Amino acid sequence: MSSDHHDFSPAERAGLYRAIFERRDVRSQFLPDPVPEDVLARLLQAAHHAPSVGFMQPWDFLLIESRDTRRAVKALFDGANDRAARHYAGERGERYRRLKLEGILDSPLNLCITCDRNRGGPHVLGRDSMFDTDLFSTCLAVQNLWLAARAEGLGVGWVSIVDPDALAGVLALPAGVYPLAYLCLGYVSEFLPEPELAAAGWRQRLPLTGLLRGDTWHTEAPEAVLQAVAGLSPQDASR
Numbered sequence: 001m002s003s004d005h006h007d008f009s010p011a012e013r014a015g016l017y018r019a020i021f022e023r024r025d026v027r028s029q030f031l032p033d034p035v036p037e038d039v040l041a042r043l044l045q046a047a048h049h050a051p052s053v054g055f056m057q058p059w060d061f062l063l064i065e066s067r068d069t070r071r072a073v074k075a076l077f078d079g080a081n082d083r084a085a086r087h088y089a090g091e092r093g094e095r096y097r098r099l100k101l102e103g104i105l106d107s108p109l110n111l112c113i114t115c116d117r118n119r120g121g122p123h124v125l126g127r128d129s130m131f132d133t134d135l136f137s138t139c140l141a142v143q144n145l146w147l148a149a150r151a152e153g154l155g156v157g158w159v160s161i162v163d164p165d166a167l168a169g170v171l172a173l174p175a176g177v178y179p180l181a182y183l184c185l186g187y188v189s190e191f192l193p194e195p196e197l198a199a200a201g202w203r204q205r206l207p208l209t210g211l212l213r214g215d216t217w218h219t220e221a222p223e224a225v226l227q228a229v230a231g232l233s234p235q236d237a238s239r
């Protein structure tokens with residue numbers, strides 16, 4: 001039952017939080033099964049309903065099925081990943097090279113969500129002080145799609161280890177259109193219970209209480225909030 005605070009019913013809330021907590025970045029578990037058009041349409045519509053600065057809607061969605069195009073993107077990834085690996089020495093370097101960081105050819109569909117930096121003309125409402133709010137808006141479209149995909153049982157993996165100019169070239173993007181998110185999409189054998197990087201021992205989730213502050217960076221967060229957060233489990237959040 002909803003209360004008069006306009007909140008969702010407990011079951012609806014539980015569904016939303018479940019999508020949030022069980023969403024994963026997927027690289028290793030893709031199945032080849034095609035994504036039905038009606039499901040894909042719902043994901044794209046969810047993305048298109050993201051908030052955007054000045055209602056700019058700077059996104060376009062490239063649906064990339066061609067294996068030739070995907071092979072070209074995979075080659076860009078391989079080069080960029082080799083360069084990235086050089087940042088890590090010794091055991092950390094070996095561990096980095098063992099990580100699987102893309103599912104470009106394993107997933108049945110790739111999707112590039114772009115940001116047209118000129119959409120809406122030179123003065124978009126709300127963008128005067130923070131010019132990059134068009135990029136932020138496009139990230140929110142990605143997140144909408146990612147959560148909707150989880151609810152539909154589809155995995156999404158974000159591949160950012162590619163040179164954006166080279167990627168724009170492969171995808172024939174016009175000048176001023178930025179390839180913000182290159183995504184791999186498909187059904188999966190499983191959703192891992194924790195981020196793949198955490199499972200691989202690369203990096204763990206930070207405790208939320210350590211990230212809360214008060215009125216300024218140097219002020220402590222209210223004690224009651226700290227206690228409430230410390231008492232949460234992800235499941236509790238849906239109650």
Ligand SMILES: Cc1cc2nc3c(=O)[nH]c(=O)nc-3n(C[C@H](O)[C@H](O)[C@H](O)COP(=O)(O)O)c2cc1C
Nearest residue numbers: 023024025027100101102158159160161195196197
């Ligand atoms: C902007 C952005 C770029 C990312 N780029 C990559 C990438 O290139 N390769 C990869 O394997 N994962 C990439 N990820 C996924 C993150 O590694 C992942 O979100 C994080 O480890 C937490 O795991 P989770 O998404 O399963 O909760 C990216 C995520 C974001 C938000």
